[in-house]
Amino acid sequence: MQFAARVSLGFTAFLAAVLLAGCGESRTPAGDASAGRKVYRHSMDEAPSSLDPVQAANVYANHVAINVYDTLYSYKYLARPYELKPNLADGWPEISEDLLTYTIRIKPGVHFIDDPAFEGGVGRELTAEDVVYSIKRHFDPATLPQGAWLWQGRVAGLQEWKAAGSDYDQPASGLVALDRYTLRIQLAKPYPQLLDSLAQGYAAVVPREAVERYGAQFAMRPVGSGPFRLVSFDTSRILLERNPKFRQEPVDLEAEGYDPATQGGYGLERIAGRSPPFVDLLEMDFINEPSARWNSFTKGDEVQYTTVPNEQLDRVLASRSPVRLKPEYEERYHSFAAIEAGFIFQVFNLNFPEFGYHPDPGQERRNKALRCAIIKAFDWEARNESFYGGIGEVYPGIIVPVVPEFDPDTPRDSITRDVEGARRLLAEHGWNAQNLPVLTYGTTGSVVMRLMFEQFRAWLKEIGYPTSKVVLRQYATFGDISRAWKQSELPWIAKGWGLDYPDAENTLQLFYGPNGSPGSNDANYRNPEYDRLYEQASVMLASPERTGIYRRMNRMLIDDCVAVTGLSRKRIHLWHRDVIALPDREIVGGFFLKYVDVLDKPAAGGR
Amino acid sequence: MEMLQYSLRKLLAGIPLILGVTLVSFLLMVYFGPDQTYTLLGKNPTPEQIAEVRAQLGYDQPFVTRYAGYLRELATLDFGSSHSTGEPVSALLGRTAPVSLALVAPGFVLGNVLAILLALLAAHHRSRWPDKAIMGLAVVGMSISFLIVIVAFQIVFSSASGLNMFPVRGWGASSLREYLHFVTVPTLAIVFVSLGYNTRFYRSVIVEEMTRDHVRTARAFGTPPARLMLRNVLANCLIPIVTRIVFSIPLIAISGSLIVESYFGIPGIGKATYDAIMVGDQPVLKAVVGLTAVLFVLAQLFVDILYRAVDPRVSLQ
Numbered sequence: 001m002q003f004a005a006r007v008s009l010g011f012t013a014f015l016a017a018v019l020l021a022g023c024g025e026s027r028t029p030a031g032d033a034s035a036g037r038k039v040y041r042h043s044m045d046e047a048p049s050s051l052d053p054v055q056a057a058n059v060y061a062n063h064v065a066i067n068v069y070d071t072l073y074s075y076k077y078l079a080r081p082y083e084l085k086p087n088l089a090d091g092w093p094e095i096s097e098d099l100l101t102y103t104i105r106i107k108p109g110v111h112f113i114d115d116p117a118f119e120g121g122v123g124r125e126l127t128a129e130d131v132v133y134s135i136k137r138h139f140d141p142a143t144l145p146q147g148a149w150l151w152q153g154r155v156a157g158l159q160e161w162k163a164a165g166s167d168y169d170q171p172a173s174g175l176v177a178l179d180r181y182t183l184r185i186q187l188a189k190p191y192p193q194l195l196d197s198l199a200q201g202y203a204a205v206v207p208r209e210a211v212e213r214y215g216a217q218f219a220m221r222p223v224g225s226g227p228f229r230l231v232s233f234d235t236s237r238i239l240l241e242r243n244p245k246f247r248q249e250p251v252d253l254e255a256e257g258y259d260p261a262t263q264g265g266y267g268l269e270r271i272a273g274r275s276p277p278f279v280d281l282l283e284m285d286f287i288n289e290p291s292a293r294w295n296s297f298t299k300g301d302e303v304q305y306t307t308v309p310n311e312q313l314d315r316v317l318a319s320r321s322p323v324r325l326k327p328e329y330e331e332r333y334h335s336f337a338a339i340e341a342g343f344i345f346q347v348f349n350l351n352f353p354e355f356g357y358h359p360d361p362g363q364e365r366r367n368k369a370l371r372c373a374i375i376k377a378f379d380w381e382a383r384n385e386s387f388y389g390g391i392g393e394v395y396p397g398i399i400v401p402v403v404p405e406f407d408p409d410t411p412r413d414s415i416t417r418d419v420e421g422a423r424r425l426l427a428e429h430g431w432n433a434q435n436l437p438v439l440t441y442g443t444t445g446s447v448v449m450r451l452m453f454e455q456f457r458a459w460l461k462e463i464g465y466p467t468s469k470v471v472l473r474q475y476a477t478f479g480d481i482s483r484a485w486k487q488s489e490l491p492w493i494a495k496g497w498g499l500d501y502p503d504a505e506n507t508l509q510l511f512y513g514p515n516g517s518p519g520s521n522d523a524n525y526r527n528p529e530y531d532r533l534y535e536q537a538s539v540m541l542a543s544p545e546r547t548g549i550y551r552r553m554n555r556m557l558i559d560d561c562v563a564v565t566g567l568s569r570k571r572i573h574l575w576h577r578d579v580i581a582l583p584d585r586e587i588v589g590g591f592f593l594k595y596v597d598v599l600d601k602p603a604a605g606g607r
Numbered sequence: 608m609e610m611l612q613y614s615l616r617k618l619l620a621g622i623p624l625i626l627g628v629t630l631v632s633f634l635l636m637v638y639f640g641p642d643q644t645y646t647l648l649g650k651n652p653t654p655e656q657i658a659e660v661r662a663q664l665g666y667d668q669p670f671v672t673r674y675a676g677y678l679r680e681l682a683t684l685d686f687g688s689s690h691s692t693g694e695p696v697s698a699l700l701g702r703t704a705p706v707s708l709a710l711v712a713p714g715f716v717l718g719n720v721l722a723i724l725l726a727l728l729a730a731h732h733r734s735r736w737p738d739k740a741i742m743g744l745a746v747v748g749m750s751i752s753f754l755i756v757i758v759a760f761q762i763v764f765s766s767a768s769g770l771n772m773f774p775v776r777g778w779g780a781s782s783l784r785e786y787l788h789f790v791t792v793p794t795l796a797i798v799f800v801s802l803g804y805n806t807r808f809y810r811s812v813i814v815e816e817m818t819r820d821h822v823r824t825a826r827a828f829g830t831p832p833a834r835l836m837l838r839n840v841l842a843n844c845l846i847p848i849v850t851r852i853v854f855s856i857p858l859i860a861i862s863g864s865l866i867v868e869s870y871f872g873i874p875g876i877g878k879a880t881y882d883a884i885m886v887g888d889q890p891v892l893k894a895v896v897g898l899t900a901v902l903f904v905l906a907q908l909f910v911d912i913l914y915r916a917v918d919p920r921v922s923l924q
Contacts, residue, residue, distance in 0.1 A: 049691040049886065057649065141659040144690075146649035148656070216693030234702070234874035235882055236778065285872060287776065291758050292870050295766045296775040477885050482645035486652070509651075519651040 037280035040579060040596045043293055043303040047235050047286035052219040054137050054145040056201030059498060063284065063590030064238060069204030069224035072104060072131065072183075073195050075587055077595050078268070079257020081404050082341075082502040082587050084195055088126070088205065088225075090181070099190035099541070104183045104198075106131065111245050115223045117210035123245065126205055126225050128177035133168060134205045135175055140166035147202030150500075154191045168208070190539035196501030200588055227277040227594040240282040248275040251595065266334055267580045271597055278580075278597035297574065304579050304598075308572040313389045316572075320391050323572055333574045334581075339393055341402045341586035342498035343507070345565035346378075347523035351516075352491040354437035356524070369429035370436070371561040376422035377463045378456070378564045380415045386455060387448065391570040397554040398507045400568050402586070404542070405504040405550045414558045415565075422463040438469045442490040444481055445474040452494070486518035493522045502587055503542075504550045508534060511557055525562050614908055621904030628900040629681065633674055633893070641887030642666075643690055664690060664889075677893050681901075686894040691886055696894045699879060707875035709780055711864055713790060714797025719852055721798065722805030727836050729806070730813040741806060748803030753796070757870045760796045776872030793867050809848060816844040845917040853910045857902035 048061035056065040066074065074087040086092060090105040112123035135155075138145040139162040151158055156174030164170060174186035185194065197203060210223035222230050228240035253272045271278060285302075287293040290309035297306040308316050318326045323337035348371050350356025355371060358364040380394040396414045399406050426432070441456065443449035450472070457470040473490070475481035484490050499506050513531045515521035533549050540546040557563060573583045580597040644660045652660075661667050668676075680686045686696035729741040763769045773792045780786040816822065817840055825839045865877035876895070883891035914921040 047882075049882070050693065052693070055647070141663060144647050144660060144663055146647065149650045149652075216688045217695070219691075219693035235878050236776075236868075236872040236874045285776065287872060289870050292761065292776055292872070295761050298767050299765065299771065299775055300767055302775055302777070477641040477887065479641045479643060479646040479885075479887055482648075483642050486645060486648075486657075515651050518648075518654065518657060 050219040053204035059589035062201035065201030073199040077256040117213040128183040150197040304576040343566040373422040488517040643887035703876040718801035726809035745803035
């Protein structure tokens with residue numbers, strides 16, 4: 001006993017010594033690299049799996065891609081709705097009258113970062129040939145590219161270049177460097193979103209030398225010309241440092257879309273006239289667990305930005321509509337609430353004869369009635385309250401509120417719950433508990449998804465759909481359920497969509513017939529009139545006429561009861577008061593990071 | 608010489624085990640695991656593009672060819688590159704395994720040493736209040752979810768509303784002080800959770816040993832309690848203790864601790880393995896599964912040799 005007590009005492013003393021040694025002043029994982037330097041610590045809920053622009057398929061990868069690389073165009077820091085601006089491009093392109101030829105000048109004197117891949121280890125000047133090379137990589141199967149859809153069938157000659165073996169020494173007819181600083185893009189048909197496509201992380205400009213030197217490891221070793229360069233990267237965080245060679249371009253707040261009325265309290269005036277980036281080190285922590293992210297944010301000396309997790313809404317908000325923080329949070333943090341550039345929706349897969357197209361026209365009419373009844377049973381308000389904190393925006397159709405084509409006056413009957421109407425519709429078309437088809441609801445294997453399914457099943461039960469006929473099929477990973485969607489294995493598909501660019505075309509293409517499985521038209525909706533309108537609008541520049549066409553297409557989808565839609569989540573961004581920024585993760589994501597500045601001392605007052 | 612022969616025999620006997628484990632796990636990976644094709648596809652893919660990605664990933668090869676390639680990789684310890692990041696798997700393991708080891712080792716050591724001490728104490732006071740108190744606390748430790756322990760410890764030790772002494776997350780080991788700064792709270796969480804399981808196990812082993820005749824005889828001869836517990840009891844129940852400890856090591860070295868790494872933002876092998884599972888990054892998964900099997904065979908060999916060291920009656924024949 002005495003011996004054990006002595007040893008236990010020794011261990012206690014040791015533990016105490018460890019605790020004392022370990023606690024104390026704050027240490028950032030940036031370690032010595034941060035000493036005496038201005039650091040901004042951002043947080044995101046996921047990590048990018050690759051830093052190669054050809055795989056910049058999500059907002060996480062784009063946050064890095066557009067900050068270590070350059071794109072020809074980018075989105076203005078503060079303008080809402082989103083507006084493009086020239087970035088690496090030296091002004092707007094010259095566009096031929098037939099809208100098929102774009103001539104883009106590139107800023108001279110832009111250099112890649114120093115890297116052993118270059119002769120003498122010194123970064124060389126970025127040229128138009130680099131842009132050509134970077135886009136060609138999306139048509140080289142060996143790079144496992146994910147961005148070809150942006151230019152496939154639109155930029156002339158790229159498919160042929162791929163078919164000929166993706167030889168980078170061979171030209172692609174539609175993508176030519178006329179000289180060192182001039183790029184010509186020849187289109188197969190007008191492509192109004194071309195400049196948006198050139199603002200994507202996919203279009204980031206990479207040097208051929210680095211790709212060839214590092215091979216597969218290029219995905220972990222970016223060599224770009226963006227405002228930052230990589231220091232380290234793992235699944236927990238990425239550390240970037242200021243690129244000392246980044247071009248000097250003083251911020252013109254007015255040109256960036258600054259609105260003093262709505263953005264006046266964030267201290268943004270302090271960056272006017274100065275050239276970004278303003279911080280020496282940019283650290284992004286990838287924190288999937290909301291509680292850990294929240295604790296790290298509120299701690300004060302760790303991450304300086306977070307979105308408010310749903311489970312913290314009651315604690316943080318004094319009011320949900322309009323979003324207003326409680327005074328104690330208002331005092332400590334800046335905040336900004338914004339609707340996402342995307343939406344949550346569900347579609348019926350019309351390839352299933354139980355719900356969609358059927359050789360018998362009579363049965364097809366009954367199927368449509370069944371779909372309409374299910375839509376009437378869906379309770380969007382309850383879904384919003386249960387899973388999105390009650391602050392999401394529910395609206396009819398698939399044109400989301402952040403795009404200029406959104407019509408707030410669209411009738412709301414398709415998102416208004418009508419249990420009696422649903423029952424009546426089923427009865428009128430001969431549906432009853434015996435002949436209703438089995439509805440397989442596919443989800444990934446998370447608790448939240450399971451709860452969503454149970455809620456949905458309960459709604460259907462109210463309209464007479466037997467519980468036993470609404471069945472759950474769970475998939476272990478997102479890749480697995482993606483396979484099921486692409487292979488048209490599920491009659492009911494619940495998913496989210498983030499806009500690639502601020503144009504309703506990006507969501508309307510989700511129902512374009514030729515985009516059926518394995519394309520993004522998971523509903524396999526085939527409506528010749530819809531397809532004709534899509535093709536007509538897809539070559540038109542933004543105009544009231546095009547908006548009218550978009551809205552007609554939206555109405556068609558509502559009338560055909562193809563989808564249960566939609567809801568755009570509202571994100572509440574919080575950041576420390578010593579950070580000068582207006583964070584945003586929508587539309588590509590991460591353009592704001594180069595404009596972030598950090599004060600030496602917390603600012604008092606303000607928003 | 609006897610030892611060398613024995614080691615070689617055991618290693619040879621481990622080959623069927625490795626083949627069995629790798630075959631079953633590879634079968635599961637190929638036919639039931641996540642298909643990375645659909646994670647790597649762009650929007651609106653054509654069937655041709657799907658086929659291209661499958662070809663790039665090697666999914667179009669026959670199973671036998673792929674399995675033979677796996678065995679070759681295992682034999683040469685060259686698992687190629689991660690399909691997600693392009694990072695060579697050996698570099699990934701070299702980068703993450705030491706972090707996991709540094710993360711879990713203090714908790715592992717403390718969890719076992721403290722558990723043995725508590726088990727000795729409880730066994731010595733069997734059925735009296737110290738025993739009941741220790742076992743009661745052990746059950747409490749076992750009953751609380753690891754996740755809740757982590758969140759609670761983060762709030763208590765790291766958050767602004769708690770003691771705010773340590774970081775919520777992050778990792779650094781450039782100095783001992785920095786290492787202690789980041790490892791302390793994860794270690795406390797690991798110790799809290801493992802202590803209950805370990806203490807209960809060790810106590811039952813020690814209590815059983817205390818019923819032996821030689822212990823009763825030693826006690827009758829007036830051996831002091833501390834000496835009795837250490838030399839007559841603990842020394843004679845080292846075999847199950849060694850077995851438990853050594854067989855835990857491969858899991859620590861290779862699998863790491865996913866939850867701890869994830870919540871504390873530590874770039875260890877547990878998180879890397881989890882990410883690989885979620886996207887179906889087969890080169891990483893193959894390496895982790897294969898190396899875990901190999902390490903278990905080595906652990907088995909090591910345990911057998913240790914048996915001999917702690918109990919001379921054990922024969923290597």
